[in-house]
Amino acid sequence: xxxRKYLKNPIVTGTFLLxxxxxxxxxxxxxxxIFLSRIFHExxxxxxxxxxxxxxxxxxxxxxxxxxxxxRFVAAxxxxxxxxxxxxxxxxIVISVLLSAVMSYAVFHHASFIARTVIxxxxxxxxxxxxxxxxxxxxxxxxxNGFFYGRKQAAVPALSMLIEQLTRVITVYLLYxxxxxxxxRPSLSFTCIGMLIGEFASAGxxxxxxxxxxxxxxxxxxxxxxxxxGQALFVMALPLSMNRICISLLSSxxxxxxPKKLVASGLxxxxxxxxxxxxxxxxxxxxxxxSALTGAAASLLLPTVSEAQASGNDRRISxxxxxxxxxxxxxxxxxxxFFLVFADFLGSFLFHSRDAASQIxxxxxxxxxxxxxxxxxxxLHGLGRxxxxxxxxxxxxxxxxxxxxxxxxAIGFSGYFYGILCSQIFLDLLIILALKRYIIYN
Numbered sequence: 272x273x274x275r276k277y278l279k280n281p282i283v284t285g286t287f288l289l290x291x292x293x294x295x296x297x298x299x300x301x302x303x304x305i306f307l308s309r310i311f312h313e314x315x316x317x318x319x320x321x322x323x324x325x326x327x328x329x330x331x332x333x334x335x336x337x338x339x340x341x342x343r344f345v346a347a348x349x350x351x352x353x354x355x356x357x358x359x360x361x362x363x364i365v366i367s368v369l370l371s372a373v374m375s376y377a378v379f380h381h382a383s384f385i386a387r388t389v390i391x392x393x394x395x396x397x398x399x400x401x402x403x404x405x406x407x408x409x410x411x412x413x414x415x416n417g418f419f420y421g422r423k424q425a426a427v428p429a430l431s432m433l434i435e436q437l438t439r440v441i442t443v444y445l446l447y448x449x450x451x452x453x454x455x456r457p458s459l460s461f462t463c464i465g466m467l468i469g470e471f472a473s474a475g476x477x478x479x480x481x482x483x484x485x486x487x488x489x490x491x492x493x494x495x496x497x498x499x500x501g502q503a504l505f506v507m508a509l510p511l512s513m514n515r516i517c518i519s520l521l522s523s524x525x526x527x528x529x530p531k532k533l534v535a536s537g538l539x540x541x542x543x544x545x546x547x548x549x550x551x552x553x554x555x556x557x558x559x560x561x562s563a564l565t566g567a568a569a570s571l572l573l574p575t576v577s578e579a580q581a582s583g584n585d586r587r588i589s590x591x592x593x594x595x596x597x598x599x600x601x602x603x604x605x606x607x608x609f610f611l612v613f614a615d616f617l618g619s620f621l622f623h624s625r626d627a628a629s630q631i632x633x634x635x636x637x638x639x640x641x642x643x644x645x646x647x648x649x650x651l652h653g654l655g656r657x658x659x660x661x662x663x664x665x666x667x668x669x670x671x672x673x674x675x676x677x678x679x680x681a682i683g684f685s686g687y688f689y690g691i692l693c694s695q696i697f698l699d700l701l702i703i704l705a706l707k708r709y710i711i712y713n
Contacts, residue, residue, distance in 0.1 A: 292429035296436045297560050303440045304552055305621055310447065310457050313624070314541060317530070317548030319462055321390050322398050324523035325378065331519045333371040334410040336512030337363045338417035339652055340504045345421025357485055360418040362500045364411060371410035379403040390527060394459065401463035408470040415477040427480050431473040439469030511652065514661030521668040525675050529687065535680040546626065546684055553622045554630035561606050562642055588654070592706055595646045603639030610635035633688040640695035647702040659705055667698040 308316060341363045345356040378385065379400050386395040412435075416428040443465035447457050526547075533543035610617070610631055618628025651660045674690025 292432050296432050297562075299436050299440055301556065301560060303436075303443075304556055306440075306444070307462065308552060308622055311459060313545035313548040313552075313626075315459055315548065316552030317544035317546075318392060318394050318459060319398070320548060320551035321392050321526060322395050322402060322463075323551070324519060324526045325385065325390075325399060326402060328516065328519035328523060329371070329374045329378065329406055330409065330413070331512060331515030333374055333406060334367050334413035335515045336508030336510075337367050337504060338413045339511055340507035341414055341417035342421040343507060343653070344500075344503065345418055346423075348421075356418065356421065358497055358500050359504060360414060360481075362497055363417070363504050364414045366501060366504065367410040367414050368407050371406040375403045375406040378406075389523075391531075397458075397460045398463045401460055401467055405467045405470040408467075408474040412470065412474040412477055415474075415481050418481070427477060431477050434476050435469040435473035437469075438472040439465040442468045510658040510661050514664055517661070518664050518668050521665075521672055525668070525672050528672075529675055529679065532675055532679040533684060536683045538683075549622075549624060549626050550630055550684075550687075553624065553627045554634055557617065557621075557631060558606075558610065558634045558638065558641070561602060561638075562645065588650075592647075592650060595650065596643065596703075599643040599646050600639050603642045606642070607635045607638040610638065630684075630688075633685065634691070637688075637692050637695055640692070640699050644695060644698050644702065647699065647706070651702060651705060656705065660702075663698055663701045663705070666701070667694045670694045670697055 304316075307319070311319070341359055344359040348355040348359070382396050382399040382403070385399055387393055412431065416431065419425065419427045443461045446461045446464065450457050530540070530543040530547050533546060534540055538546070614632035614635065615628045618624055618626075618631055621627075648660055648664075671690040671694040674686055674693070678686030678689060680686075
């Protein structure tokens with residue numbers, strides 16, 4: 272009887288659904304990256320990786336902070352007044368989509384400047400233009416996901432995640448097969464076209480589910496848009512958005528400077544881009560594969576901690592923190608040992624690359640700290656400590672950037688791995704110190 276009650280807990284079922292969807296999505300994405308590495312090789316993956324900071328920056332401006340704010344306000348809204356949660360959602364959607372439309376216009380019309388002057392790679396121009404078309408769709412999708420996370424209804428975000436990934440992969444494969452049949456050379460733009468179609472599919476699915484659910488809400492939807500709710504969302508989202516914007520800007524500098532500093536260490540430009548392509552397209556995604564488990568838990572920790580704080584239940588918060596630290600760190604240690612033992616096999620069998628095996632082995636030591644930081648940060652967000660999270664992440668990225676600027680030219684790519692490891696340990700220690708009150712209480 273107790274087991275049945277436990278299994279019906281939204282945090283348990285939600286974590287299971289998100290974990291399952293995350294594992295399947297990462298599994299599909301894992302083989303998708305292997306497929307891309309066979310088509311475009313290391314240098315092509317490096318070019319694709321160069322536009323990632325732009326995408327992250329746009330997401331940070333348009334949706335990142337708003338999604339978490341929507342989740343927190345929906346989780347804290349009164350259950351007997353369903354329209355209150357929908358009010359926060361619709362207000363957030365209007366803000367997010369307007370911001371994303373502006374960013375879409377700016378990136379599309381200034382793609383040449385961004386690619387040539389900022390990134391330093393002209394091959395990124397069509398990738399940026401195609402990606403810009405997906406910004407409003409991605410923002411809409413994120414806001415709706417935030418609403419369902421707040422309601423602890425994880426099935427919708429889980430299914431939309433699968434739909435997006437499947438649509439993206441199928442689109443790229445069909446384009447590749449069509450060009451191969453015509454005898455034409457595959458283009459790097461295929462990846463961005465696949466992303467655009469994937470965002471369209473997932474946003475369409477989320478809107479259909481939301482439309483079906485919103486009909487049951489009390490009140491007229493025309494009255495759900497509220498300036499007061501918009502101000503509340505803005506106040507909550509601003510520190511987190513500023514956090515992500517600053518981190519995105521610094522990450523962009525890191526991404527642009529890393530190949531240049533590798534050249535300063537003695538590599539050619541092509542070899543530097545290839546090494547970065549192995550890291551961004553092969554080794555790091557493999558290391559991040561187990562994060563499907565911690566990522567799913569992190570998404571649902573935010574509303575759970577918010578509810579516990581609203582009710583003054585410090586003991587529940589402390590138990591959540593203790594359980595999070597124990598499980599995530601043990602998972603990280605297990606993954607570290609696995610990647611250390613099987614690095615050579617994974618690098619040669621999956622990617623046919625000795626450099627990939629070497630990078631996997633180096634990144635293995637980061638696992639215990641990497642998986643822990645994401646879930647602990649989500650707990651801080653749930654407690655409303657978005658400002659202090661901003662400071663912590665800012666210090667962390669500055670530390671890693673310092674390694675890029677000074678260690679990489681001196682000792683090569685290994686200096687970047689030292690920077691990742693030191694910065695993750697530093698971040699975890701800062702978050703644990705911030706949560707010390709609840710840990711001591713426990």
